[in-house]
Amino acid sequence: MTVLEWLDRIHPQDRFVVGDKAFYLGQLLQRGYPVIPGFVVRSSILRNFLAEIDWLEPLFSDLSDSALHLDVNNPRQLQAIAQRIRDSIQTAPLPPDWLASFSEAAEELSRQTELSTFILRPSLALQTSRPDNHAFNPEPYATSGLWQSHICSDPVTSLEAGIKKVWAELFRARSLLYWQRCGVKLHQIYLAVLIQPIANAKASGTLNATTDTFEIQATWGLGMSLVKGEVLPDLYRIQAETGTLQDTHLGEKTILYDLAAEALHPQNPLQTQALAESLSTQAVLGDRELQQLVHLAQQLKANIASPYTLEWTIAQPQSTLYLTQVEVQPLPVQHPLALKPPSLEVSVPFLRGLAAAPGQVQTRATAIGPTQTLTEPIVPGRILVVSAIAPEHLPLLQQAAGIIAEQGSLTSHGAIVARELGIPAIVSVQGATRLIQSGEVIFMDGSTGEIYRRDAPAIAPLPRPQLLATPHSYRTSTQLMVNLSQSTSIERAQALPVDGVGLLRSELMVPEILEGLSPWDWLHQGRGAEFAERLQQQIARFASAFAPRPVFYRALDLNINPEGEPLPASQNAMLGLRGTFNCLLNPDLFDLELRAIAQVHQQGLHNVHPILPFVRTVEEFVFCRNRLPLAGLDPERLQLWIMAEVPSILFLLPEYVQAGVRGISIGTNDLSQLLLGIDRNLGVLASAFDGLHPAVLRAIQQLIQTARTCGIPCSICGQAPSLYPELVDLLVQWGISAISVDLQAVPATLEAIAQAEQRIVLEAARRQLHPED
Structure with missing residues (x-):
């Protein structure tokens, strides 16, 4: 059986065999264009592989012939089926003769190019419903977001795993959903794997x-x-x-x-x-x-x-x-290199920024310049264009179709809220409020950071994937929790297999109830009791929705002085009067938050636990803890946690525990910026914000291990597990108690946790069976 094709030997009739990506590169290589040599795992090999798997369920027995029947509108069924198929693909071994052919080809490429690292990319071809005519569906499918490429440096073991990973991408829930919505059957999809050496x-x-x-x-x-x-x-x-x-x-x-x-x-x-x-x-x-x-x-x-x-x-x-x-x-194979007709001419984006939240939308814009104030609500369904996403803009995001900001980063608050709400967002867009006029129709792609004018040719957007839930029977030892701030997200979060709310972001939640004022304004106007009541109602909505699962409410972390005035623009908003230090200056606002929590507990909802933000010293923690009895809360019965985001906690955690800390939640956003000296909201530095920097990883590991030694739980709630999925494996190895992520990251994080725990169990079993190894 022929299992692979070399790029320089692909024939015009091989389009179904090698997929479009490899087909066109092969044609260019044969015509003398500079293309890196490579080989292709034929599309038929995937079908043969699926047919040879010893499926545990009859549903998948003839999957290679596209007999899979499922309801993509049933999220739990879809996610469960997709997960089981991918697990079976990745655990089933390749036949030895196939693996030998792939390894020999990789070694031959290494000799030719003197490179030992390879990139494995999906190469797709689609056939119409009339397969006998060897024509291809002319519809332009937006498939770039459906599959990922994989890079490996071992031409034997990791090459096998990489090929199976590319195959498994076809059976992700989002892929199955997309193809069914597009009316494409599995038997119409020909998926090959293009393998080429890669160099710096x-x-x-x-x-x-x-x-x-x-x-x-x-x-x-x-x-x-x-x-x-x-x-x-x-x-x-x-x-x-x-x-x-x-x-x-x-x-x-x-x-x-x-x-x-x-x-x-x-x-x-x-x-x-x-x-x-x-x-x-x-x-x-x-x-x-x-x-x-x-x-x-x-x-x-x-x-x-x-x-x-x-x-x-x-x-x-x-x-x-x-x-x-x-x-x-x-187009038909007799014109192998004919490309898109002029009617589908490629359009040119007129602005670019950092892709902060995925999604595509084309509609009218509402632009608010840096010196402008919004005097009336925006028209629902518009794209909001602002200089920076300020707290007063957060309620507007619930009405917006998308958000474009001149400032900000992937970890800025506006980007976090946009991802939670499921709307596209682009930040660090220079000149956006000047170049985009209110009422102008624009197209924005939050997955690429590109913005197009309305007169650009129409772009077929990729249907936004639904947030799919994995069955609750699929459990892990490491708790998986969700970060929330918007009450409109409760219903979607309830359907997910999470163990609670690991981070309820109060500073992103309260703008909905503040009516454009600051909390200090409410205090100065004598409306403190009203503020506490409104806050209690908001917290109770989350508590009742997730009871008896815990909801960790992070106290307000606002960069506003006790007089209610913002800090001067020259001061770093990330290092100002933040966290519990504000409580020392004026504890009135913190007392109102505690009163709201106490009122929630009086309703019988005892699953709400406070987290103190940006704690700098043990003395700050003790001051805040001593205020609990004033609000009717028992410090001995309440789980009072602190955010572990100021580096001083690395050295003082045992002292914090002795003072009464019952748990910690690692805030990777602030921890990383303070360790690396990078303002995470400054656009020019945003991409240098490295959550996988060795200093950050060592700090996280030390916090987890010290918490275990002290006998308290340790969670992590920053953006790092979502932005860097490979971090999940390390967190599980180090013994993290819980991982809390944004809504969209829940399914992938659950999968990563399960795989990490499975590897640990498997390695332990192997050590018992073969202690000499």
Whole structure:
């Protein structure tokens, strides 16, 4: 049986065999274009593999022939079936002869290129309902968000795991949902795996070719930062016919991706590096590289129909230009390189920012400049464009279809709320409030950070995936909790298999009840009792929805002085009068919060527990704890926790426990910024905010282990587990009690926890069976 095809030997009739991505790269390679050599695991191999799996359930016995019947509108069934299929794919071994062929091919590529790291990418082809005519469905499916590529550095063991991971991506719940909504059957999908060596890159990017213009995006290093929307790339616009540079716009390239010299995990050898400011604002492409790209684009334009889109990389150490992908409009095989017709011309975004919350929307905008105030509610369903997402804007997000901000980062409060509400968000968009007018129709893509004007050709958006629940019978020892702030999210969160609310963000919850005033204004106006009552009602909604599961309410962490005035703009909002220090200056507001919690307990809802934010000293904690009896709360019976986000807690945790701390919740956002000296709200530094920095990881490990030694639970509630799924494995190994994540991250985090715990159990069993190893 033939299990693979080499890129340089792909024939025009092999489109179904190797998928579109590999097919077009193979055609280009054979025509002399610079394409890295590689091989393809044939699409038929997946079908054969599925047929050979010893399925435990009859439902999947003829999955290879697309006999899978499920209701995608039943989230629990869909998620459960998808999980069981993926588990079976990833645990079933490949036949030895297949594995030998793949390993030999990888070793041959290593000899040719002197590279030992490989990238495995899905290569998809779709067939119409009339498979006998070998035609392809002309509809442009937005499949880029459905599958991930995988990188591995071991050509034997990790290569096998990587291939199965690519196959398993086809059976994610979001993939099955998407294809059923698009009317595509499983038997119409031909999924091959393209395997190529990968090297570090000087630069990477894209090239969009329209009838008259070449638009080039460029960033330093490998292209993952551009794909993930983590950098603002350089933009070059060039007249296609003459090659004349028409416009240059330098972006903010604050990080780059490259390959670690010695990968900690062979299947994921990628690492990120923060760039110096001089490189961040320096042009990525010089005249020579631009000329190379333009010449290449003109060659393609002369040979194939326009428009088209390329992905390219300049590999190190020789600074060699390679094409890594070409996007085409599938047509009959006698025109193998004919691309999209002019009617589907590639549009050009006029603004870019950091992709903060996924989703796509096209509608009118409401723009609020930095000196403007909003005098009336926004029209529901509009895109809100602001200088920065201030607390007074948070209630507006519930009415907005999307959010665009000139300032902010992936961990800023506005981005967090947008992800919770499920609306797209783009932050760090320079000049947004000046360049976008109220009433203007724009298209925004929160997955890529791109913004288009209304006169751009229509873009077919990827249907927003539903938030799917995994069955509650699928349990783990490590608790999985959810971060919430908006009462409108309660119903969605209730359907998820979570063990409670690990973080109820009060500062993002109270704007809904403050009527545009600050909490201090309510106190000064003599309305403190009314504020406590409203707060009690809000907290009770979350407590009753999740009872008897715990709800950890984090006390207000507002950067406002006790007189109610904001701090001067020159002061760092991330280091101002925050946390429990405000309680020392004026405890009245904290007393109202405690009164609200006590009233919730009086309703019989004893599952609410307070967390003190941004605690700097033991003395601050003791002062706050001593105020509990004044509100009718018993310090000995109440679980009073603290946020572990100020580095001093690393050294003083035993003293905190002795003073009465009953648990800690690690806030990775503040902990990382304080350890690394990076303001997480400053756009130019946002991409250098590395939650996987060795200093951050060691601090987290120390906090978990010290908490275990002291006999208290330790949770983690920052954005790190959501932004860096690989961190979950380490947290479970270190013995974390609970992991609390945003709504959208619950299914993936539950899967990651289960896999991590399974690995630990399996390794322990192996050590018992083979102690000599």
